Amino acid sequence: MTDTTSKAKQLTGFKHTKPGLMVGLGGSAWGAFGIVKDIRKARAEGDTLKLVNAAVGALALVTATALLVRELRRLGDDDILLG
Incomplete structure (x- = not known):
């Protein structure tokens, strides 16, 4: 195994x-x-399409954050020191 493969x-x-x-x-x-x-x-521009695009992006960000928080909680459940 090469050095770059092991790092990957x-x-x-x-x-x-x-x-x-x-x-x-x-x-x-x-x-x-x-x-x-x-x-x-x-x-400010009154552009509805850009506003919808930003709202969809915000929804995706909320979903991704919720998934990350859930994964962090699962890691915490496996931690012996946390109880």
Whole structure:
């Protein structure tokens, strides 16, 4: 196995670790700023299509955040120290 292959295998599981999920939550929080900006801009321009697009993006962001929180809770359930 080459050195890059072993590093790739190590990183594939990172998404399902507590730090990986925290990075995902941070990305979701950062994305919220962009969505708020898009909603304000669409309202100012009176562009209904852009407003609908921003609302759908917000819904997707809420769903992704809920999935990340659920995964964090599952990781917490497996932790012996948390009870």
